[in-house]
Amino acid sequence: MAKPVVKKKYTLTERVYLIEIIKGLGLTFKHFVFNVKASFRPGPHTVPTCWQYPEDRREIAPIFRGAHMLMLDDQGRIKCVGCGMCAKACPAQCITVKRGKVAEGEESKYVGKTYPEEFVVDLTRCIFCGFCEEACPKGAIVLGPEYELAQYTREECQLTKEGLLANYYKAKEEGKLKPPKKPVPVAASAEPVAKKAAAAKKAAPKKVEAQGAEAKGDAKEAKAKEAEAKKAEKEQKSEG
Amino acid sequence: MEVRRPTIEDWDNPGDLVTINIGPSHPAMHGTLRVIAQTDGETIVSAEPEIGYLHRGVEKLGEHLTYHQFIPITDRLNYCSAIANNVSYEMAVEKLMGIKVPEKAQVIRMIMMELARIADHIVCIGILGVDLGAFTPFFYLFIQREEIYEIFEWYNGARLTNTFGRIGGVEADLPEDFEERWRKLLPNLKKAIDETDKLLTHNRIWMDRTIGVTAFSPEDALSWGFTGPCLRACGVKRDLRKDEPYCFYDQVDFEIPVGKHGDVFDRYIVRMIEMEESIKIIDQAIKIYKEFPPDAPLMAKVPKIIKPPVGEVYSAIEAPNGELGFWIKSDGSDKPYRIKIRPPCYMVYQAFPELVQGEMIADLIACLSSLNIIAGELDR
Amino acid sequence: MNWVIAIIKVVFIWTWCLLWATVMTWAERRGSAMIQDRLGPNRAGPFGLFQPIADGIKLFTKEEFRPKTARKILFNLGPILFAIPAFSAYAVIPFGDKIVIGGKEILLQVADVNIGFLYVLAIGALAVYGIVVGGWGSNNKYSILGGLRSTAQLISYEVPWGLALLAAVFVYGTFDLRQIALEQTGTFLGFLPNWGVFKQPLGFLIFTVAAYAEANRVPFDLPEAESEIVAGYHTEYGGMRLGLYLFGEYVNLYTLSALCVTLYFGAWNLPYIDMSKFLGPISYGIASFVVFWLKVMVFLLSFIWVRWTVPRFRYDQVMRLGWKTLIPLALFNLLITALFIQLTV
Numbered sequence: 001m002a003k004p005v006v007k008k009k010y011t012l013t014e015r016v017y018l019i020e021i022i023k024g025l026g027l028t029f030k031h032f033v034f035n036v037k038a039s040f041r042p043g044p045h046t047v048p049t050c051w052q053y054p055e056d057r058r059e060i061a062p063i064f065r066g067a068h069m070l071m072l073d074d075q076g077r078i079k080c081v082g083c084g085m086c087a088k089a090c091p092a093q094c095i096t097v098k099r100g101k102v103a104e105g106e107e108s109k110y111v112g113k114t115y116p117e118e119f120v121v122d123l124t125r126c127i128f129c130g131f132c133e134e135a136c137p138k139g140a141i142v143l144g145p146e147y148e149l150a151q152y153t154r155e156e157c158q159l160t161k162e163g164l165l166a167n168y169y170k171a172k173e174e175g176k177l178k179p180p181k182k183p184v185p186v187a188a189s190a191e192p193v194a195k196k197a198a199a200a201k202k203a204a205p206k207k208v209e210a211q212g213a214e215a216k217g218d219a220k221e222a223k224a225k226e227a228e229a230k231k232a233e234k235e236q237k238s239e240g
Numbered sequence: 241m242e243v244r245r246p247t248i249e250d251w252d253n254p255g256d257l258v259t260i261n262i263g264p265s266h267p268a269m270h271g272t273l274r275v276i277a278q279t280d281g282e283t284i285v286s287a288e289p290e291i292g293y294l295h296r297g298v299e300k301l302g303e304h305l306t307y308h309q310f311i312p313i314t315d316r317l318n319y320c321s322a323i324a325n326n327v328s329y330e331m332a333v334e335k336l337m338g339i340k341v342p343e344k345a346q347v348i349r350m351i352m353m354e355l356a357r358i359a360d361h362i363v364c365i366g367i368l369g370v371d372l373g374a375f376t377p378f379f380y381l382f383i384q385r386e387e388i389y390e391i392f393e394w395y396n397g398a399r400l401t402n403t404f405g406r407i408g409g410v411e412a413d414l415p416e417d418f419e420e421r422w423r424k425l426l427p428n429l430k431k432a433i434d435e436t437d438k439l440l441t442h443n444r445i446w447m448d449r450t451i452g453v454t455a456f457s458p459e460d461a462l463s464w465g466f467t468g469p470c471l472r473a474c475g476v477k478r479d480l481r482k483d484e485p486y487c488f489y490d491q492v493d494f495e496i497p498v499g500k501h502g503d504v505f506d507r508y509i510v511r512m513i514e515m516e517e518s519i520k521i522i523d524q525a526i527k528i529y530k531e532f533p534p535d536a537p538l539m540a541k542v543p544k545i546i547k548p549p550v551g552e553v554y555s556a557i558e559a560p561n562g563e564l565g566f567w568i569k570s571d572g573s574d575k576p577y578r579i580k581i582r583p584p585c586y587m588v589y590q591a592f593p594e595l596v597q598g599e600m601i602a603d604l605i606a607c608l609s610s611l612n613i614i615a616g617e618l619d620r
Numbered sequence: 621m622n623w624v625i626a627i628i629k630v631v632f633i634w635t636w637c638l639l640w641a642t643v644m645t646w647a648e649r650r651g652s653a654m655i656q657d658r659l660g661p662n663r664a665g666p667f668g669l670f671q672p673i674a675d676g677i678k679l680f681t682k683e684e685f686r687p688k689t690a691r692k693i694l695f696n697l698g699p700i701l702f703a704i705p706a707f708s709a710y711a712v713i714p715f716g717d718k719i720v721i722g723g724k725e726i727l728l729q730v731a732d733v734n735i736g737f738l739y740v741l742a743i744g745a746l747a748v749y750g751i752v753v754g755g756w757g758s759n760n761k762y763s764i765l766g767g768l769r770s771t772a773q774l775i776s777y778e779v780p781w782g783l784a785l786l787a788a789v790f791v792y793g794t795f796d797l798r799q800i801a802l803e804q805t806g807t808f809l810g811f812l813p814n815w816g817v818f819k820q821p822l823g824f825l826i827f828t829v830a831a832y833a834e835a836n837r838v839p840f841d842l843p844e845a846e847s848e849i850v851a852g853y854h855t856e857y858g859g860m861r862l863g864l865y866l867f868g869e870y871v872n873l874y875t876l877s878a879l880c881v882t883l884y885f886g887a888w889n890l891p892y893i894d895m896s897k898f899l900g901p902i903s904y905g906i907a908s909f910v911v912f913w914l915k916v917m918v919f920l921l922s923f924i925w926v927r928w929t930v931p932r933f934r935y936d937q938v939m940r941l942g943w944k945t946l947i948p949l950a951l952f953n954l955l956i957t958a959l960f961i962q963l964t965v
Binding site: 370380446601605 | 657845929
Binding site: 021025027031032039 | 658930
């Protein structure tokens with residue numbers, strides 16, 4: 001386990017410290033001159049990288065994943081139907097949705113038969129992965145361009161429906177609403193599951209299978225929910 | 241005269257050795273690493289790393305999340321190159337399910353992973369410079385890293401924790417201005433690498449600080465389970481991109497840089513050359529990418545709720561730090577039964593006491609930086 | 621009357637050093653930013669020039685924290701021991717030629733002593749006590765390591781430093797710094813300015829390297845190597861105690877630069893031009909002061925410039941460079957100088 005001994009071989013220019021150091025000094029001096037000149041240049045960022053933050057802001061991507069917002073449709077109704085798909089997809093479990101049934105006579109106020117009575121996004125838990133946005137069948141919840149999320153209290157970090165809508169209005173005012181996402185082209189047919197894996201399934205012990213059955217139950221529930229969401233969608237279409 | 245008050249070291253320190261507690265809160269300990277070093281003057285007699293300060297139970301978390309939901313968690317492993325972690329995990333699940341990822345998605349993955357590799361190496365080399373007292377290259381490199389993050393942001397809206405890709409493909413096509421951005425970044429990136437090289441490589445102070453410091457033999461490195469740049473610096477030509485090619489790595493042309501002594505200097509040089517090779521790979525991959533029609537599929541047909549068949553799988557890729565593997569056991573449900581992550585840092589860090597023994601305190605810092613230990617990946 | 625002038629001079633040079641020490645903290649940050657493609661502090665005042673004032677207010681108003689296990693007396697003594705030599709070293713170094721006001725000739729130097737040279741050496745050696753006492757008194761391992769590193773470094777670099785200065789003394793034949801400055805008028809070999817650097821190029825090089833080590837600047841900043849031993853000897857310090865260390869360091873830099881200018885760069889003399897011939901007595905005094913100050917500034921800025929270019933040495937490498945390279949070189953320089961003087965005189 002002896003450590004290898006390394007013999008240092010230096011060329012003459014390396015052996016004399018000064019030559020390389022002077023070269024380096026020349027390089028840094030070039031940067032210095034360039035930057036001093038550039039810092040007198042007008043414009044938002046004077047030296048290649050520095051943004052004077054609160055005054056000058058970097059252009060953020062139109063698809064930036066910031067604080068959430070709830071989208072409204074053309075008639076100013078919340079697109080959300082309270083299906084809870086976002087809450088289910090969230091890895092950090094930061095979304096709470098309480099579904100409320102639309103009372104009779106108020107159908108015109110909502111897009112579907114149900115609506116989110118309560119919609120809370122806990123920003124202290126959120127990891128901004130954007131899965132809620134992908135899961136939403138209505139395109140109702142969207143991660144917006146807002147990134148200044150510091151608050152003084154925990155309560156302020158809970159984005160309620162009002163907060164979500166405020167984010168929407170703000171983004172709309174600034175023209176920072178996301179462009180519609182291009183649909184991702186999907187391959188025509190699903191590849192067959194590998195045979196090996198199928199064989200492993202047979203050989204698996206019973207216990208694991210039992211667990212699998214349980215999980216299947218879960219999956220059924222999920223499927224049911226999905227169907228519900230689809231139903232809601234259909235209903236909305238028929239209404240439209 | 242004041243009587244010396246006994247301190248805790250008096251009991252557990254029998255000889256003349258001084259116990260120095262480096263970390264977990266120390267400017268050079270990369271977050272939350274801790275090394276308890278017994279020193280004789282400045283020479284390290286023994287160094288005992290203590291890990292776990294950033295343990296978040298990532299593997300256990302995986303057992304409670306669905307397969308898809310685990311992707312954002314993998315971002316938090318090696319946060320310097322989140323994309324490589326994402327892809328590694330996705331490839332493991334795809335292997336488990338037998339999904340064939342569309343080729344265009346594979347190319348996109350490859351481009352993004354190489355960008356992430358450059359970003360990761362930039363961090364490593366920059367920090368190595370800072371720890372050895374050369375502050376300036378850090379900034380030259382980090383400015384370019386920022387530009388790489390800009391590319392990531394325009395791709396899917398996040399800079400550091402990208403949550404890149406989905407099981408069965410990628411979530412979006414490359415943005416239209418991707419190539420333009422890359423062409424704009426390329427000369428600056430090359431210049432930054434070149435300037436770092438000029439400031440450091442042939443500087444005698446730098447050479448004195450790095451050459452022969454914590455050298456390691458290839459046999460030792462292999463038996464400790466080294467992978468990645470640390471192994472290649474020791475002289476072993478092992479790179480999963482060449483040895484077990486995935487994505488399109490067998491169709492692009494690139495070299496694997498190999499060091500000789502496995503010392504800090506070799507690790508630094510290997511990383512420097514790897515950045516340049518990555519640039520080459522990206523250039524070629526963009527060419528491959530352009531051959532696909534714009535509406536070529538990006539996602540394989542994957543069921544909405546992923547339920548892999550019962551079984552287990554191990555799949556690894558060459559992450560910037562080395563072999564990053566995911567072992568997944570499925571019980572047929574929509575949640576993994578167990579996920580085991582094989583982070584490259586963990587294996588490398590095990591050899592740390594042996595690496596630094598007999599060196600000086602300053603070398604311990606240099607060694608740690610050159611190994612590129614990322615606490616998020618180490619402690620998980 | 622003389623003592624009034626003396627006091628005025630003392631107060632003037634003291635505030636002058638302090639002023640430039642504070643400006644140096646600004647220059648250090650802005651200069652490094654410009655080298656590193658950043659902007660640096662630019663909020664307080666125009667170009668961030670008031671930043672040192674803000675820093676000073678912060679340091680003054682911060683809690684004077686002392687760790688429970690620190691030795692009270694030593695902990696308090698350390699910064700003082702460091703700052704006093706730093707502030708008093710300038711006493712014998714001139715800051716200009718002379719100024720004639722009302723027929724009275726005033727030397728721009730606090731004390732024109734004929735062993736000024738030895739005084740600088742002795743006071744310079746004192747600075748190490750401040751570091752060691754502070755490092756020891758903090759009762760922190762990093763501090764002690766920093767203190768020990770500093771001791772070893774300062775003591776080993778004192779030798780080549782002293783030897784390089786000795787060679788300069790050979791050339792000028794005097795210990796009096798003012799006399800040395802006065803000797804550097806006219807030309808050398810007919811075309812070069814009669815500056816010490818042309819007579820003692822090797823000596824100047826050794827002096828510069830040793831000066832960097834004496835001032836604990838990169839690449840010799842081991843005593844406070846941030847990434848290795850946190851902050852070295854001032855790890856446990858905060859508030860104005862830390863301020864004294866930092867100011868002391870910059871005042872030290874000013875002193876070293878002034879010494880370098882006096883010895884090797886012709887003090888207040890401009891090359892090929894004799895200012896005293898065409899300037900009035902008062903304007904000549906001011907001009908000599910300004911020229912001297914500008915030369916010092918060049919050296920001060922080079923300290924910053926080097927700091928942000930090169931990496932740091934390792935402890936043993938510093939020792940090796942000091943003992944195995946610089947001391948033999950300095951001795952060789954001494955030999956050559958002595959031989960040359962013997963042969964030419």
